[in-house]
Every structure is written in C-alpha cells, then in structure tokens.
Amino acid sequence: MATTKPAPAESETAIRVRALESILVEKGLIDPKAIDALVDTFEHKVGPRNGAKVVAKAWVDPAYKQRLLTDATAAIKELGYSGMQGEDMLVVENTDTVHNVIVCTLCSCYPWPTLGLPPVWYKSAPYRARAVNDPRGVLKEFGTILPDDVEVRVWDTTAELRYLVLPQRPAGTEKLDEDALAALVTRDSMIGVTVL
Amino acid sequence: MLLTPDLVPAVVASGHSARVDAKIAPRFAPGAKVRVRNLHPTGHTRLPGYLCGKTGTVAIAHGVFVFPDTNAHGLGEKPQHCYSIHFTAQEVWGPTASAKDTLRVDLFDDYLDPA
Numbered sequence: 001m002a003t004t005k006p007a008p009a010e011s012e013t014a015i016r017v018r019a020l021e022s023i024l025v026e027k028g029l030i031d032p033k034a035i036d037a038l039v040d041t042f043e044h045k046v047g048p049r050n051g052a053k054v055v056a057k058a059w060v061d062p063a064y065k066q067r068l069l070t071d072a073t074a075a076i077k078e079l080g081y082s083g084m085q086g087e088d089m090l091v092v093e094n095t096d097t098v099h100n101v102i103v104c105t106l107c108s109c110y111p112w113p114t115l116g117l118p119p120v121w122y123k124s125a126p127y128r129a130r131a132v133n134d135p136r137g138v139l140k141e142f143g144t145i146l147p148d149d150v151e152v153r154v155w156d157t158t159a160e161l162r163y164l165v166l167p168q169r170p171a172g173t174e175k176l177d178e179d180a181l182a183a184l185v186t187r188d189s190m191i192g193v194t195v196l
Numbered sequence: 197m198l199l200t201p202d203l204v205p206a207v208v209a210s211g212h213s214a215r216v217d218a219k220i221a222p223r224f225a226p227g228a229k230v231r232v233r234n235l236h237p238t239g240h241t242r243l244p245g246y247l248c249g250k251t252g253t254v255a256i257a258h259g260v261f262v263f264p265d266t267n268a269h270g271l272g273e274k275p276q277h278c279y280s281i282h283f284t285a286q287e288v289w290g291p292t293a294s295a296k297d298t299l300r301v302d303l304f305d306d307y308l309d310p311a
Binding site for chain 1: 197198199200201203204205207208209210211212213214215242243244246256258261262264278280288289293294296297298299300301302303304
C-alpha cells in the first residue's frame, strides 16, 4: 500500500519572507534576481573570515589597533569590509579584566561586512533573553568559563551601531604571521561567546 | 527605484548609515547619570523593556542618529543623540546578579531622563 508523506510545513518566517518578497516584486521595488545576488553575496562572499583579518591585523599592528578602537568604521574600511549592516561600527577589546559579549535583545543586529549573516542561535529568543540576564550561564554552554574577577560586559546593540569583539591573542602565537593568526580567529570569539 | 542585480554590489558595499550630520546639542555627556524612562510604546522602538526605570551612566556618546521610533512609522527622522549607557548587572537584575558584571546598551535621548 502506497503511503503519501505530508509535505513539510513551511515555517511562519518562510511564509512571511515569501509574502514580503512577492509584494516588493509586485510594487516594482526589487528584481527577484537582485535577491538571488544578495543571497549569493552573503552566502559565498562575505563572512567571518573578514572579521578575522581585522582582528589579526590589530594583533600585529599596534597603530592599526589604536585606529580600530578609536574609529572602527574607518579602520575596518581600510581593509574594505564596510557597507550594509556595518555602516557604523564599534570594536570592543577583551582584556585580562573585561570580557565583552554582543547581543541584540530586540532583533538580530549583527555586523554583516565583518561577520556575515548571524548564526541561528544568535537570532533565537533564548540567546537574546539569557545573554543579558545570565551571561555567564550562556558562556558556560559555549564552553567559556571566566574567572569571577573578570567583568563580563554585555553589549545590547539595539540601535544603529554594529559591534565586533577584539578577542585576546592566544599565548604562544608570537611567531605566527598575520595570515596564520587570522586562521585562529573564530566567528564566536568575535561575538564574544568564546575565547581563543 | 528598482533594485536590480547590477546595483547589488554597490548597495552592499555602501549600505545606508543612520548617522545624521546635524548640530544638535547632546542632553548628556559621558559620565552623566541617567534614568531610563518608563515607556511602553505600541509601535516600533529600540528601547528594551527590561531597562525601564533603571539607572545608568553615559559611557560613550555615539553622535546623532535618525530616531527609529518615529522614522519607522513615516513620522520623520527626529535626529537625536544616541549613547552607550553603562548599567551594573545588579541595577538591572537585582542582588542575585553578579556584582562584577555590567551591561552597555545603546539608547536614544528620548528614552532618558537625568538621574
């Protein structure tokens, strides 16, 4: 006896996105091929390797690091990683006394040119709620346990600025060059949920 | 304007900053103590509700930006200063929170009163 499998239900988000897309096309605001080009850009061309290069340069070049911490937008633009959802940037530095974590409790604000599109967990309600009221609990779930005397500083980035964490350079990497250092830098360390 | 594939690289590379080049006096300077207004708008807002009534300190003055609460509804840009406000975890979450940990939240002038 043949059985018919029900089609997998489309998520509410997928339905809303499809509805929005058809309205934008109908109103003559967007060519569907432009949507394909946008998706292709953020799936294949832009991602956290960009942010990793920013971090590695800051580790090896003190003058660049200084510019990055005082005018992140301009310093990141020097490497060519500015633009949509990274128009106004701030870089926050992890030190022996302060560990920074980024969240957007209201939605999913995230620095696209340096980190690409946000991971699903970053957009999830549990991360957004718990990162602010139990940051050490969230960090522990990422395998990150910080000493009690380190200040965990959570940045809730609900306005127009986008944030990137400058992780601490791991010990024992003194002999590595900039490219080798960039290879060590992970997306999660630049959100601040892990250390290197 | 129709967004076509050939425009995508330029749109992605430039984006659209919400920063406004306007001479508007900031209401607060870094170091100032502020209290978050108890606002519960039904429309678009960038004010996280968990901060209503909480007291913090201006850590960074970011400059002047379009105010999303009005702009999102076609009610004008209402440009104003945005600040990173520093809160202790205990101020926001009470005495069981870490005495060491802190929050920094970007808040607009319209959300704040002097404390």
